[in-house]
Structure formats: structure tokens, C-alpha cells
Amino acid sequence: MSRYSKSLWTRRRVLGVSAAALAAPVIAPRRAWARGNEIRLGWVSPTTGPIAGFGQADDYIMAGVQEVLKDGVEVNGTTYTVNFIRKDTQSSANRAAEVASQLILEDEVHMMLSSSSADTVLPVTDQCELNEVPSVSTDTPWDAFFFARGGDPAKGFDWTYHFFWGVDQIIDAYSALWEQLDTNRKVGMLLSNDADGVSQTDPVNGMAAKLRAKGYEVVDGGLFEPLSDDYSAQIAKMRDAGVDIITGVFLPPDWTTFYLQSVQQGFTPKATTVAKALLFPAAVEGLGDHGAGMSTEVWWSPNHPYPSTLTGESSMDIATGYMAQSGNQWVQPMGYKHALAEVAVDILKRSGDPTDPGALMEAIRTTDMTTLVGPVNFQTGAMPNTSQTPVVGGQWEKGSEWPFDLNVCENEKYPEIEVQAPFRSLT
Template identity: 45%
Template sequence: MSTRLQRRHFSQGLVALAAASVTPLLRAAQTLKIGYVSPQTGPLAPFGEADKWVIEQMKTAFKDGITVNGGKYAVDIVLKDSQSNPNRAGEVANDLILKDKVALVLTAGTPETANPVSDACELNEVPCISSVVPWQPWFFGRNGDPKKGFDWTYHLFWGLEDVITAYTNGWKGLATNRKVGGLFPNDGDGNAWGDKNLGFPKPLQTMGFPLTDPGRFQSGTQDFSAQISAFKRDGVEIVTGVVIPPDAKTFLTQARQQGFKPKVITLGKALLFPSAIEALGDLGLGLTTEVWWSPSHPFTSSLTKQSAKALADSYEAGTKKQWTQPIGFAHALFEVASNALSRSKSLKPADVRDAVAATSINSVVGPVKWGGQGPMKNVSKTPLVLGQWVKGQQRKVDLVIVNNGAATNIPVGGAMSLLQQ
């Protein structure tokens, strides 16, 4: 080998050695961005009420950065407000992807937020983890093909089969005529819950709970006279459905004014939050709803090692507000993000996506695993129980778990009772 060739090989070796030695420093100086989209304002804002607190908690959890394939990265969480508007949700998701160059997008809070965000990520080939939408309106509402699934978007939550089971488990133990009235708005949730094949009508009929469905209505309607008349006509004693909090208040107020007194009212979405129940006054006591997460859930965070109770207590101490169900799922999204990024081969979108898909953790909302724990490869199911709002001992109202038939590891706190007439 010539002297010139030897020198060139020696120089190349020095350059390679220098590059290898500075790579960790360069990585340490880089920032990894995680995008988060939720409704901070508008009628769906209660779903995003805890997000800023959770993000502050994550800033502490990630203060030393995240190590990805041997390199440490500072973490920047970019929160965007969907304003409870699907178009806005899609716009801010595109901003996160194209302008902020996020490595991963997280989103939660009804189909009106999670679906357009997931669609934007699927289109732009950026990994996304979503929650707080029953899996059917998330999957089929996005025209998902069960044979193919999605390539970039992954979801964790329960399904309509679970909420139907939770509701009917509670109703079966009560003295009613089993006639049910449905309130299903013309939106992602309402169209899924009211769907004759995928939603409530078919299984309720099979279980001996005939359903009166007066048809779709627009969220924000000021007149429920048609629905109330139909329920009175058919002798309905159980009212169910999935409505936003303002619509629940309008319906309940007008039902009382028009002399309609059902024995059971079990609604999704509207009755999840203590603030919504307090706003109903005495109309709120005795109402029932699904419980996806509570301080009594027997799960622990894989990230902060807090129990569900410790997480709820920390939220109440930090905000001076009552715990609310979305806390657990906002936290769990970051658990999955942290776990997946720490296992990813790189920050290339496909590598991050593959790490997300391979997730298998025990989170503060329960086990999360895709590819074997849900009905589709992109769906990981979480447990669901039934709760009833009662007058609180230390607070104005408390949500008590009254039926755990579908998830017996989650303890009940009391028995379900009929509404006071």
C-alpha cells in the first residue's frame, strides 16, 4: 500500500472516530417533540381539563430527557387545542407534523378530536396514539378495513360492546319495565351508538331491552320535545345515549317540565365529569354513566410508579379540583409514548411506529398491548365499569362504582339505585 493511500485511510479513521465521539453530544443537544391534541375550549373542554396538569407532570418525568438508541434527547411537549372542532383538530395536527416536526402525536377526547388527528397522521405517515373514543367510532368512523387496519395510528380504549355490557349489567338488577329510550345525536359517537348493527339497538333487543330511537338530532339543540313525547308514548323507564353536557342539561330540564320521569338515566359523555353533575343541581343525583378510570382502579403507572389513587390525589392537591376520568388516559398516553420511544431503533417515523405497535405495558389504566388484546391490530382494549352519582360527603358529588360485572378486579363502592321520583 502506498504512503499516500495509508495517510488517506488514517485520515478517514480519525474523521470516523471524531464523528463517533461527538454523536452523543449532538444527540444530547437535540430535542424530541411530542405533539398532543385535545379540546381545551368549546363544549368538549371537560375532556381536556386535566391535560395541562398532566403535561406539567410529564415535564418533571422527562426532565432528564429520553434515551433513544443510546442517544439522549430533551423532550418538548407541544399542546394544541382542537377547540372542540373536527376541522380545527385536523389543522393543528398538520401543524404539529409539518411545522413542529414532532416524532409522535398523542390525542384524546371524542371522535371529533381523535379521528381527524389520527387521519392527518395516517396521511402524513407519522405515528399516532389516541384514546377516549370507543374503538368502533374511531375505527369505523375513519372507514377502517378490519382486514387491513391502519398503518400509523394506534388506539387504546373500550368499545361499544363494553359500554352496552356495563349499562345492562346495572339495569338488570333494577325493577323497571326494561323499555329504553335512546338519545343519539348526529355526530361520531351518536351515529355509532345508534347504529342498528354496530351500536345499541340490536344487542339491547336481544337482551330484552326494547329501544325507542326517535332519530338523530344536532348537538346543541334547544328542544327535546320530540324525544320526550316518543319516550312517554312508548312507556320508556330507562333513558340512555351519548350526549354533550349542555344537551344533557337541556333534556333533563325539559323532561321534568313535561312530566317525564324515567326510573333510570344512564348517559355516556355528558355525565362523566363532576363539574357537569354540579351544574345540574338536584337533577344530577342518581344519574349513571360509564367509568373508564377512577382512584379505586387497581393499576399503577409504569412511568411514575403512582397508583391510580396517588395520581388522583396528586391532581386534586395540585389543582384544588375534583379528580376527573380523563386524567388516567392522558397519563397513560405518555406512558406508552415514553416506553415506545425508549425502545425505538431511531426517531425515524417507521421505527417509532414499530415500537408503538410492539408495546406491552401495565399502565395506570390497565394493560396496553396491540396485536392481541383487541378486536383489531390497532386497538388495545381497557376495562369498563358502571358508576352512579351520589351526594358527596366531602365534595358536592361523588361517582360511586355500582357494577363491576365486566371487570371484577375493579372494586364496587355501592349498589345501583333507581332515581328518586
């Protein structure tokens, strides 16, 4: 017998009716799960708050996707309209859990799509696993999706799947940058005390463990509180230890504060390669002239060679279209938002019956495609329910059209992504 039930009275409906019973003495009839031939997809992403940069291109990406789907999706001879129900997490993990619950119990979505940091993905996917809702997520390291949620490598999860890179991959990319320099191999590491940072503290699977396995000496600066205004203690520790490289996980405003204070206090390492904060051009611009030479992982760019399965566009097409319409520079997360929609539509088409949770889960499990960001295959991931996507290393330099451009500076593991410039030292 299948572990996935098509019955309307799934766990989420029982929970929903229980909640309604507690809220009011009169229980109104709930809607049937299927409303004609409409497919409802929950879309959870931060578009306001400290990590709003992850969602800044959502409107543009979703407009392009909805244009392609305006006539619906044909599945097994039946045409279904596809309705994306979008929710803003306001950059809050609690809000992410709240809107996921609303999408499940009130909107009765057929499948959940979530992205943009562990503070979004973890609470949303936990809600989906609890309430037995098919879920695909992206844009946080797969290690956080799996291990931070208590994943068992022997079992995995029943309802939630995820595609993105992992810590091993960014350490490969970072070290391929640093090996281009003459350093003492001392790395100072600082981690934000949020879901993304805490997920990297694991003694076996965390960032420090992976760096040491590569032969680097790690000076661990520990966890710091997000939006702190004084990093003097951490800077002194790194300076006194003589580290040549700084890495870790920062929110954009935290990195600006940390680095400008470092310069003021006479600490300038040879390389600063930081996750999360340095993804966005606005964060680099906030450093002024010091932004040139900052480095980070590159998981999508106009330089990526994989075309869209939805629109046929190249990464360059999508990036230039966004910049022309919005007047803003492209950002890395937009490629993954497009890819998330690609994967969702592919799942619907292959499901045979997109109103059947079991059929959706089988289609998710057997996903094997190449999206705008690269291959997605849930059968070949490092852990159950995961798929690893390409990531390379890059460096920001002064630009011509924009204040700074992000150049790919290493492609050791993914040679199909073209190198644009060699990596250089900050000193």
C-alpha cells in the same frame, strides 16, 4: 422492504414543500426532521369550547410527565430530550385537523398523541394516516376510531393505533347496572348529531344493535342537534312508549336541558345512563338535586388499581394531587391523558431509534403494558390497531367533600375494580 421510510422526503415533507411553493415565490430551506437529539411529540386535546372538560386536567398531567422526563429519555445508549407540542382543538373537528396538519408539516413531530372525543381523534388520526406519521390516540370508543374511518378488519391502518373501550363493553357495563333494577327492559336512546353520536348509529356495530342483542327493546329517538334548547318531541316519544331507561350520547349542556325538561314534563325513568355528558361533576351539579342517581360508564377513577409506569403513583395519588393543586374535582379523562404519555414514553424507549418512523411503528405495534387505566396491548384488540381497556358502570350520589361523588356500582367484567355501592332506581 419496510413500508416505513426514514427518509426526510416522506409524504409529509413533499406535501409541506408543495404547500410552501403555493404560498410564496421564494422557498426557504425546511428544517431537517431530526434536530439534534430532540424528540417532538404532538399533543392534541380540547381545552376550550363545549368539551373543554376533557382537557381540564391537561396542565396538571403534563407537568407531572415533564417533571419525570426533565433529564430526557435514554434509548439505546443515547439520551433524547422530549418536547410535547400542545395544541387546543377548541372543541372543533375542523380545528383538530388544522392543528394536526401544523404539527406534521411545520413542527415535524416524530409521533402524534391525540385524545378526547371522536371530534378530536378522527380528524387527527386521518391526518396522520395521510401524511405517514406514527400516531397513538385514546378517549373515544375504538369502534369510532376504526369503523368511522373506514377501517377494513382484514387490513387495519398503517400509521394509527388507538386504545380505549368499545360499545360492546359499555353495553355490558350499562346492562350490569340495569339488571340490578326491576324494569320493563324498554330503553329510550338519543344520540347527538356529532362524530361521537353518529358513530353509534351503525345498524350492526352501533348502540341500538348491541342493546337489542342483550334483549332490550329500543325506542330510537334519533339524532338531535347539539346545543338544542327544546327536547319536547323526544321526551313525548319516550314517555308515550313507556320506557324505563334512557341512554345515549349527549354533550353536557344538552343533557342538562333534556333532563330538566323531562322532569318538568312529568317524565322520570328508573335509570338514566348516559355516555359523555355524565362523565363530569360540573354537568351533574348543573342538574341540582336531580343529579343524584345519574349514571354513566366509569373508565378511570381514584378507585382503579393500576399504578403508573412513569411515576409509580396510584390513581388515588394522581387524583388527590390534582384536587389539592387545582381545587377542582377529579375527572375521568385525566387518567387516560396520563396513560397516553405512559404509552408514548414506553414506545420511545423500546424503539431503538425514536427518530426512525419504522422503528416507532414497530414499537407501537408490539406495545404490551399495564398503564394507569389498565392493560394496553395492540396485538389483542377486537380489531387491528386497537386495544380495549377496562370500563365499569357507576352512579353519582351526594358527596361529602364535593357536591356529588361517582361510585362504581358494577364490575362484572373487571372484578379487580372494586364496587363501592349498589345501583339504585331514580323512582
